[in-house]
Amino acid sequence: NAGVTQTPKFRILKIGQSMTLQCAQDMNHNYMYWYRQDPGMGLKLIYYSVGAGITDKGEVPNGYNVSRSTTEDFPLRLELAAPSQTSVYFCASSSRTGHYEQYFGPGTRLTVT
């Protein structure tokens, strides 16, 4: 199993551009999450999903959108990128039976200039 995969690994965006961060998991997990991690700060939850077609806001959802059309994929969309969105983004997943244990992807380092 590949676990949780994220693409791209790195990206530089200009202010106002848009992009989609991809996340996929092959563990048949029901629950998926997007976090951002800023230097010296804890992970902040952006959005999460409890199943295909069901998403909900986390702590810092402004400026982002998500969709969950399949169990495997959970893309994160940034519209009109701003410097404040410069961060490392992590996708995670967990199972229905052990949903407290989250499996994280390797992260996407995004810089907005």
Next chain:
Amino acid sequence: SQKIEQNSEALNIQEGKTATLTCNYTNYSPAYLQWYRQDPGRGPVFLLLIRENEKEKRKERLKVTFDTTLKQSLFHITASQPADSATYLCALLNTGGFKTIFGAGTRLFVKA
């Protein structure tokens, strides 16, 4: 607002000693407390979970305590090794919830 505090200063210890990391929280009553390990440039890896009705949990060289009165958890690594060098994150979660709250982590350096 809910807050988790972990020692922002790095912890330096000698190989073979016990490392003890602290996690304090306020304005929250978590049902679960978790510890994750994060290596530079990588995603966190789950280590241990302890429930609010548990005082202590062990897994190999790891031990976690959870004091809901003090609102504190201690994370111990016994017989520490240089390979234990990493950042350790504390995380809190409510029953049935999905909104895990993470601390900023404490960086541990184990010297050979």
